[in-house]
Amino acid sequence: MRGRKDLLLILTGAAIAGAAVFCLSLYLGPEGLSMPGDEILRLRIMRALCGAGTGAALAAAGVAYQTVLANPLADPYLLGSSSGAAAGIAALSFFGVSRAGLIFPLTAGLCSCLTVAAVLKIAGRSFSKKNIILSGVAVNLFLSAAVIFMVSIRKKEFFSVMYFMMGDLGETRLSLIAAALMIAAAGSLFLFAKSRFLNALAAGKTLSRQLGCDWKKESLAALAAASVITGAAVSISGTIGFIGLMAPHIARKFVGSDVRFLMPAAAVSGAALLMISDFAAKNILFPQEIPVGVITSMLGAPFFLWIYKK
Amino acid sequence: MLILIFLSALIIAPGCSSRKAPEGLRVVSLSPAITEIIYAIGAENALYGITNHCNWPPKASREKESVGDFSFPSMEKIALIQPSLILAAGDGQGKAISHLINAGYDVRVFHPADIAELFAHIMEIGRILGKTNNASELVKNMKKEISSIPKLKNKSVFIEVCPKPLIAASDKTFLSAICERIGLRNIAVFQNSYPGVNAEWLIRKKPDYILLTGCSEEEFRALHPYIKNSKIIRPSDIDMIVRPGPRITRGMREIYYLAEDAEKKQ
Numbered sequence: 001m002r003g004r005k006d007l008l009l010i011l012t013g014a015a016i017a018g019a020a021v022f023c024l025s026l027y028l029g030p031e032g033l034s035m036p037g038d039e040i041l042r043l044r045i046m047r048a049l050c051g052a053g054t055g056a057a058l059a060a061a062g063v064a065y066q067t068v069l070a071n072p073l074a075d076p077y078l079l080g081s082s083s084g085a086a087a088g089i090a091a092l093s094f095f096g097v098s099r100a101g102l103i104f105p106l107t108a109g110l111c112s113c114l115t116v117a118a119v120l121k122i123a124g125r126s127f128s129k130k131n132i133i134l135s136g137v138a139v140n141l142f143l144s145a146a147v148i149f150m151v152s153i154r155k156k157e158f159f160s161v162m163y164f165m166m167g168d169l170g171e172t173r174l175s176l177i178a179a180a181l182m183i184a185a186a187g188s189l190f191l192f193a194k195s196r197f198l199n200a201l202a203a204g205k206t207l208s209r210q211l212g213c214d215w216k217k218e219s220l221a222a223l224a225a226a227s228v229i230t231g232a233a234v235s236i237s238g239t240i241g242f243i244g245l246m247a248p249h250i251a252r253k254f255v256g257s258d259v260r261f262l263m264p265a266a267a268v269s270g271a272a273l274l275m276i277s278d279f280a281a282k283n284i285l286f287p288q289e290i291p292v293g294v295i296t297s298m299l300g301a302p303f304f305l306w307i308y309k310k
Numbered sequence: 311m312l313i314l315i316f317l318s319a320l321i322i323a324p325g326c327s328s329r330k331a332p333e334g335l336r337v338v339s340l341s342p343a344i345t346e347i348i349y350a351i352g353a354e355n356a357l358y359g360i361t362n363h364c365n366w367p368p369k370a371s372r373e374k375e376s377v378g379d380f381s382f383p384s385m386e387k388i389a390l391i392q393p394s395l396i397l398a399a400g401d402g403q404g405k406a407i408s409h410l411i412n413a414g415y416d417v418r419v420f421h422p423a424d425i426a427e428l429f430a431h432i433m434e435i436g437r438i439l440g441k442t443n444n445a446s447e448l449v450k451n452m453k454k455e456i457s458s459i460p461k462l463k464n465k466s467v468f469i470e471v472c473p474k475p476l477i478a479a480s481d482k483t484f485l486s487a488i489c490e491r492i493g494l495r496n497i498a499v500f501q502n503s504y505p506g507v508n509a510e511w512l513i514r515k516k517p518d519y520i521l522l523t524g525c526s527e528e529e530f531r532a533l534h535p536y537i538k539n540s541k542i543i544r545p546s547d548i549d550m551i552v553r554p555g556p557r558i559t560r561g562m563r564e565i566y567y568l569a570e571d572a573e574k575k576q
Contacts, residue, residue, distance in 0.1 A: 029510065039513045039536040163475040163506075170474065170509065172535055287511030288500075289475065 007261045010254050011268075018268040022048050025275045030286040049177060050169040050236055051278045051292075052271040055243055057184035057233040059251070059270025062244030063263050064191050064226035067198045068219050071129050072307050075245035076112075076230040077300075079132065080139035082241070084115025084227075085234035087143040090161050094150045100173060105180040109231030115139060116227045167240035167293025169278050180232040187229035191263060194222055198259040240293045242300020243270050249307065273299075335439065338391055340383055340406065341399035344420060345370055346555035347432055348397075350448050353439035359391045366549060366557070382406060385413070395438070401503070422554045424487035425456065432556075448556060455559035459566055462493035468517040468540065469496060473525040473533045475506045484554045485523070492566045494519065513537055519569055523548050541572035 002010070025048045026041060027033055036044065058076055065074035065081075076082045088111030089104060097103060122135040144165070151161045171177055191198070197218045200207055230244075247270035248262065255261040274292070277299065281292040338359035339345045345364040348357050354370075359377040364370050375391060378384040381402050388396070393415065398407050400421035410417050420435065422428040429449045436445020467489050469479040478498035479485040486496040497517045498505065512520075513536060520537070522530055522544040530542065543565065545551055550561030 036510075037513070039538060040510050043509055043513070043536045159472045159477060160474050168475065170476075172533065282508055282510075287508045288505050289508045291475075 002256065007255050007258070011261060011264055014251075014254070014265050014268040018052070018272050021272040021275050022052055025051070025279055028279065030283050043172070046172050046174075046177065047169050047278065048275060049181070050171050051275040053177070053181040053184060054169070054233040054237040054240060055247070055270035055272070055274030056267035057181075057188065057229045057270075058240065058244040058274075059247035059266040060184075060188040060191055060263055061226040061229045061233075062270070063248045063251075063259065063266050064198070064222050065244070066248055067202050067259060068222050068226075069132060070202075071132055072249070072310075073129055073133055073245065073304065075242060075304075076226070076233075077239065077241035077244065078136045078140075078304070080115045080119045080136045080143065081112045081227050081230045082234050082239040083140045083143040085109070085112040085231040086165055086239045087111055087115075087146050088231070089164070089235060090147040090150050093161060094154055100175055102179045102183075104176060105183045105232040105235040107231075108235040109183065109228035112227040112231035112234070113224050115143065116223060120223075163291055164238040165293075166291035167238045167296065169237050169274075169292055171236045177236055180236045183232040184229045187225045187232065188263070188267065190225045191222060191229075192260075194218065194225075195259040195263065198222065199257075202257055202259070238291075238293065240274065241297045242303065243274055243296055245307070246270075246300055246303050247273055249303070335395060336391065336393045337439070338377055338388055338393040338396045339364065340377070340380065340396060340403060341420070341553075342366065342380075342549065343399060343553035343555035344397045344435065345374075346553060346557065347435055347448075348439065350556040351432070351436050351439070351441040351444040353436070353441045353444070356439050358393060359388065366553075385409060388415075389413075397435070422484055423482070424484065425491060425558075428484070428554045428558070429453070431554075452556065452559050456491065456562065459492055459559075459563050461491075462566065462569055465494050465519065465569065466497050466515075466517040467494040467519045467521050468498060468512055468515070469521045469523065470530065471504055471524050473522075473530050476509055476512065476534070477504050477506050477524070479503070479523070480505055485551060488551060488558055488562050489521065489565070492562050492569075494521075494565070494569070509534055509537065513539070516540065519543055519572065521565065523552055541569070541575075543568040543572055 026044045027035065029036060061076045065076065065079060066072055085108035088107045092104060092107055119132065119135045119139050122139070123131040147161060147165060151158045197213050200213055201219070248266040250269045251262055251265035255265045274296070277295040278292045281290045281295050284290060335356045336358045337356045339348060339357060340361055342361065342364045345360050346366050348354055349367050349370060357374055360370055360374045361380045361383060362376050362378060363380050377387040377391065383406055396410055396415050396417045398417055398419050400407065400419040407417055407419065420431040422431050432449050433445050436442045469485050469489065471477045471479050480498045480500040480503055481496045482503045489496055497515045498507065516539045518540065520540045520542050522542060527542050527544055545561055545564045545568065550557040551565065
């Protein structure tokens with residue numbers, strides 16, 4: 001058990017490492033470390049912002065889902081939260097709504113909330129590990145089919161939507177990025193403010209009741225916040241799997257389960273993990289690009305199995 | 311008894327009796343470009359089915375039965391037409407073509423890699439449909455038209471097919487061949503026809519022109535605000551250049567003038 005001072009030191013170290021990865025992603029390209037031209041630098045700044053913001057948001061949502069559902073396998077992707085958000089975005093695109101401002105992250109957040117509610121309802125009251133994941137898989141498949149149905153009707157959007165479903169950090173519209181990241185930041189701060197309740201919940205429902213927490217209301221609020229954060233992240237970067245699963249587990253190894261420390265450490269881990277994955281996605285086959293979700297899934301699927309077997 | 315019923319059902323089933331043309335040639339075109347060629351050589355009487363995308367000439371969609379999508383045509387509609395010949399484009403139709411061949415249809419694929427091959431394909435379609443003279447007249451006119459289009463000097467182009475993800479038409483495509491013909495060298499030299507590319511690479515390559523085929527200029531500018539050094543050109547009717555058919559001459563001329571205008575504006 002580490003002391004408060006040690007944990008703060010670890011957090012500071014993690015923040016410095018995260019900042020270093022952010023800077024590296026600006027100056028490290030296919031030709032190695034170099035000073036890029038203005039246009040390329042701006043492009044990389046946008047990409048790094050999307051990567052860091054999305055990674056941190058998905059990780060924060062992952063911490064909340066894992067803690068509230070007491071399920072180490074819970075993740076925005078596996079719970080269907082990301083697919084719900086993506087289906088909402090595909091529906092907006094289907095009806096020709098232009099991608100700008102708050103409407104995309106907010107709709108994605110709402111659809112994400114509804115999807116998680118549906119998954120939990122299907123899983124039943126027990127919230128068992130397997131039930132939740134299986135319900136998530138079923139809902140994921142249903143929503144993917146709905147998205148494919150929509151793009152089959154509007155063929156013009158086919159490539160864009162399909163690519164979006166595999167994760168893409170190439171968003172350059174500042175208004176959309178700013179709106180999504182503000183919503184994600186507000187949701188993450190809300191969850192951080194609920195650290196005391198989440199810690200109590202991690203210790204058991206009975207203890208949380210003894211501490212005077214309205215277990216049901218607080219759990220619902222935390223799940224809704226995690227879903228809104230996921231929706232905001234998906235609205236700029238598409239569905240990126242397993243960051244919300246891996247980052248909390250990596251952070252837990254260093255700072256333990258105290259949500260006050262776990263949440264920021266996971267956010268930094270998620271941001272760094274996604275920026276590193278994006279670097280690989282951009283440069284492995286340069287100048288061709290691999291969707292970043294392919295890289296995170298290649299890392300995340302074995303990680304999932306490892307956690308599942310533990 | 312059951313065997314006899316089964317055999318007689320096989321004999322009278324419409325899908326099975328449709329292999330032979332009952333009266334003359336019954337053609338289904340699975341490509342908008344081929345439909346345009348058939349109309350241009352005056353062989354539309356033999357055409358019985360087209361795709362949802364065959365919108366030129368405008369009367370085509372009014373006159374002919376649609377068999378559905380370009381990539382996923384309806385096998386049932388095709389069976390109902392009872393075609394003796396199916397003409398396809400090949401690209402993006404692999405699954406449909408193999409299903410049709412397995413079902414016993416005579417399928418011919420016309421996928422020209424360059425302008426010379428397009429002329430050969432027009433002649434071949436004319437020969438099959440009994441319109442050799444019209445086909446050779448069309449080819450002669452197209453050759454004359456193309457030879458009258460001036461050439462740009464030492465200019466490079468990036469041909470956009472989809473803005474997000476950024477997908478290019480590589481040097482292996484027909485689109486690239488028509489650009490080369492008017493003096494636009496394609497910077498996308500890849501093994502595959504339509505590679506997804508990185509925006510950083512495009513900024514570095516600084517092509518003289520970006521030829522848009524998948525979106526409007528406003529949309530491209532909004533999605534790629536940092537790609538500033540290239541002049542953007544977009545023909546009024548994209549179908550004229552993406553379909554290897556009789557209208558490419560108009561498309562090529564328009565690209566040339568758009569490029570020249572963009573050069574003058576700078």
